[in-house]
Amino acid sequence: MIRVVIADDQQLIRGGFRALLEAEQDIQVVGEAASGDVAVDVVRRELPDVVLMDIRMPVLDGLAATRAIVADPSLSGVRVVVVTTFELDEYVTDAILAGASGFLVKDAEPAELIRAVRVVAEGDALLSPGITRRLLDRVARGTRPASASAIDALTEREREVLSLIAAGLSNDEIAVKLFLSPLTAKTHVSRILGKTGVRDRVGLVVLAYETGFARPGWR
Secondary structure: OEEEEEEOOOHHHHHHHHHHHHOOOOEEEEEEEOOHHHHHHHHHHHOOOEEEEOOOOOOOOHHHHHHHHHHOHHHOOOEEEEEEOOOOHHHHHHHHHOOOOEEEEOOOOHHHHHHHHHHHHOOOOEOOHHHHHHHHHHHHHHOOOOOOHHHHOOOHHHHHHHHHHHOOOOHHHHHHHOOOOHHHHHHHHHHHHHHHOOOOHHHHHHHHHHOOOOOOOOO
16 A cells, blocks of 8 residues: 655645545555645654655745655655646756655646656656756756766666666666566666665666766767
8 A cells, every 4th residue: 555645735636636546446645734844744653655745835845845854764765756836947956856756747647646656656756758858957057076986886787777767767668778677677776776875766867967977968
């Protein structure tokens, strides 16, 4: 069962998301919040698998709430999907750099929301290729170079996998590209996460760009 917390200052939105998600047999909504500070409290109490986080909320906005959740070691298993009305580059960048594992606009199809919860709960990232490219261009321009030592520990195959993660490919797409089974591709991603000490695959994308391993327009 995937446990979900919904954080949005509009009761209608929260109610709609709850009804949609709880119609699925493998998803349970365990809490709601109308502000970022309450969202953090609910997450600490309920320890959900996934948080659907609005950006514009009172007291504490969704980006600050996401940072608080990601920074708390006791919440390392919680994944945040930022859900907003605005598909603007700065929101995407800020959300991912705050530690979100995905970004979704509110006018997405219901099936996309359900898929987002399942994908992120499994430890994958939820970013369309277009959003990924825009995000990475901004990250590469706006961050200072990071140490490449984490990359140095990777095998040649793991570097291949990281390059495809940086290009926005999913595990299944990586498997097809490298002629691997989906399970083997997922295992490589898990090993890369372990070696680099990064939280999730979105963090791997940022790491690849910060270290110069990947560059805007690079293939």
